[in-house]
Amino acid sequence: MARNPGPDASDGHPNTPSINRRSFTTTAIGGALAAAGASSARAEPEASTSPRPLPRPRMMQNAPTKPLTVAVFVYPGMVMLDLVGPQTILQILNADIHLVGETRDPVMTDLSLPVTPTCTLDECPRDLDVLFVPGGLMGSIACMKNQAMLDVLADRGAQARYVTSVCTGSLVLAAAGLLRGYQATGHWGIVEFLPLMGVTPVEARVVQDRNRLTGAGVTAGLDFGLTLAVLLRGQEAAERAQLILEYEPEPPFHKGTPALVGPERMAQMRAGRTWMDGQTREAALTAAKRLGI
Amino acid sequence: MARNPGPDASDGHPNTPSINRRSFTTTAIGGALAAAGASSARAEPEASTSPRPLPRPRMMQNAPTKPLTVAVFVYPGMVMLDLVGPQTILQILNADIHLVGETRDPVMTDLSLPVTPTCTLDECPRDLDVLFVPGGLMGSIACMKNQAMLDVLADRGAQARYVTSVCTGSLVLAAAGLLRGYQATGHWGIVEFLPLMGVTPVEARVVQDRNRLTGAGVTAGLDFGLTLAVLLRGQEAAERAQLILEYEPEPPFHKGTPALVGPERMAQMRAGRTWMDGQTREAALTAAKRLGI
Numbered sequence: 001m002a003r004n005p006g007p008d009a010s011d012g013h014p015n016t017p018s019i020n021r022r023s024f025t026t027t028a029i030g031g032a033l034a035a036a037g038a039s040s041a042r043a044e045p046e047a048s049t050s051p052r053p054l055p056r057p058r059m060m061q062n063a064p065t066k067p068l069t070v071a072v073f074v075y076p077g078m079v080m081l082d083l084v085g086p087q088t089i090l091q092i093l094n095a096d097i098h099l100v101g102e103t104r105d106p107v108m109t110d111l112s113l114p115v116t117p118t119c120t121l122d123e124c125p126r127d128l129d130v131l132f133v134p135g136g137l138m139g140s141i142a143c144m145k146n147q148a149m150l151d152v153l154a155d156r157g158a159q160a161r162y163v164t165s166v167c168t169g170s171l172v173l174a175a176a177g178l179l180r181g182y183q184a185t186g187h188w189g190i191v192e193f194l195p196l197m198g199v200t201p202v203e204a205r206v207v208q209d210r211n212r213l214t215g216a217g218v219t220a221g222l223d224f225g226l227t228l229a230v231l232l233r234g235q236e237a238a239e240r241a242q243l244i245l246e247y248e249p250e251p252p253f254h255k256g257t258p259a260l261v262g263p264e265r266m267a268q269m270r271a272g273r274t275w276m277d278g279q280t281r282e283a284a285l286t287a288a289k290r291l292g293i
Numbered sequence: 294m295a296r297n298p299g300p301d302a303s304d305g306h307p308n309t310p311s312i313n314r315r316s317f318t319t320t321a322i323g324g325a326l327a328a329a330g331a332s333s334a335r336a337e338p339e340a341s342t343s344p345r346p347l348p349r350p351r352m353m354q355n356a357p358t359k360p361l362t363v364a365v366f367v368y369p370g371m372v373m374l375d376l377v378g379p380q381t382i383l384q385i386l387n388a389d390i391h392l393v394g395e396t397r398d399p400v401m402t403d404l405s406l407p408v409t410p411t412c413t414l415d416e417c418p419r420d421l422d423v424l425f426v427p428g429g430l431m432g433s434i435a436c437m438k439n440q441a442m443l444d445v446l447a448d449r450g451a452q453a454r455y456v457t458s459v460c461t462g463s464l465v466l467a468a469a470g471l472l473r474g475y476q477a478t479g480h481w482g483i484v485e486f487l488p489l490m491g492v493t494p495v496e497a498r499v500v501q502d503r504n505r506l507t508g509a510g511v512t513a514g515l516d517f518g519l520t521l522a523v524l525l526r527g528q529e530a531a532e533r534a535q536l537i538l539e540y541e542p543e544p545p546f547h548k549g550t551p552a553l554v555g556p557e558r559m560a561q562m563r564a565g566r567t568w569m570d571g572q573t574r575e576a577a578l579t580a581a582k583r584l585g586i
Contacts, residue, residue, distance in 0.1 A: 245512050
């Protein structure tokens with residue numbers, strides 16, 4: 001067999017590898033998550049050979065519930081895992097996920113994997129179930145200074161059912177004035193700067209204060225996502241997502257928080273953050289001034 | 294300020310939002326993870342305005358160790374979180390990560406986020422520290438039938454320092470003959486099919502058998518990644534990655550494994566998988582025949 005057949009080299013015979021066929025790709029995606037937890041036993045043997053372009057994943061077709069409307073603000077320097085953890089859970093819950101960028105140009109993430117926005121700031125839907133800002137420190141700091149983005153965040157956040165973030169995303173929500181007078185959390189490296197913008201910082205994995213839901217650093221996106229899942233779809237749907245993603249974590253050791261690693265190692269970590277801490281403080285003070293805090 | 298300035302609209306002044314500038318993007322990425330855990334206190338205020346294209350993230354520049362050579366096999370239908378969890382950890386450890394695709398065409402993932410391979414099967418490096426296959430069920434089944442991919446996997450896997458997978462990726466390793474005579478795990482939905490290909494299945498979060506390291510479903514990629522981190526870089530480096538990613542999980546409830554949800558709900562989940570289970574079994578039996586099992 002030839003090593004690198006083109007994307008349409010397959011003849012569609014069931015025994016012919018069709019891994020690069022776009023039609024296969026998208027139906028395979030639906031299958032992978034859907035069948036892991038589909039409540040109907042409907043067999044769809046034609047799914048792997050269907051030529052339809054980009055069909056809706058099958059799980060969502062089966063979902064009895066109206067899709068949630070979610071806006072995720074994406075930006076250069078975003079941490080991919082901050083996005084992908086919550087997005088995976090929201091997708092299982094049946095959500096229309098809009099990736100809102102300043103333009104439609106792809107934004108580069110920490111993993112050098114680009115993410116292409118599906119809409120611009122102006123095109124961001126108005127009636128949101130969830131407004132979500134992932135983290136990405138230097139990128140988050142840039143967002144804190146980006147008035148066009150902050151204006152749209154403030155506008156949509158005022159009406160959204162839930163206003164949410166993970167990691168350094170809470171810096172951006174705070175700079176938009178959306179966490180003023182609220183309790184919130186974020187990555188351990190930035191929680192101390194939240195009070196500059198009128199936020200009561202809480203050292204916790206996930207913090208809910210009225211309709212604000214914020215998560216701690218990076219991997220907290222999974223705990224955040226499941227907490228949000230309960231609020232949006234109820235306990236059973238959230239548990240189903242947990243099982244599909246086999247989220248019963250067993251870290252091989254426990255040095256994942258400042259308290260667990262102790263002051264000596266934290267002093268070392270902090271020493272490497274001096275410049276960035278200064279940038280964060282400056283951006284927070286500028287935002288506070290703009291907000292009249 | 295105009296709402297949607299083009300990617301080069303910034304004048305480079307430090308107070309001007311530069312969120313879309315490619316130069317900012319990549320330095321920001323290095324900064325975000327690097328400064329969270331850099332061992333040197335070196336201040337680099339020029340980083341946010343440097344015009345260099347795609348510099349190596351700063352953390353990697355600071356790393357005293359030789360980069361690890363990692364090959365990740367990417368394919369249509371891949372589950373993004375299976376990739377992104379381990380990739381984030383490997384990147385913190387300082388790794389040259391090659392995304393190996395059948396062609397260089399982007400492959401579509403479960404989240405409708407495309408991933409562009411950085412090399413083709415023929416171009417996959419030979420001396421690997423890590424060979425890694427993420428999951429994505431229908432996509433994994435297609436890989437199990439893709440002789441060109443299996444040939445390259447078998448070839449590189451015979452020499453790699455560690456041969457690894459998460460989720461349904463173990464089906465692909467097994468189909469390439471790389472898990473024959475080994476203990477291994479995978480997503481709860483597919484572990485039962487591993488014995489058909491000569492694998493001893495183990496229901497555990499992460500399983501190591503000699504130089505084979507396999508993880509359970511999707512989110513197990515984080516526990517897998519930290520276990521691999523210890524093997525590759527030692528305990529202290531692994532703990533540092535855990536702190537940067539704030540990986541001290543607190544799931545809000547515990548229904549993440551078949552044992553925890555109980556037989557009734559599992560029967561429901563299984564009922565939705567009938568067709569896919571049949572496809573998996575057929576692909577496993579075909580692979581076994583090819584391997585002479």
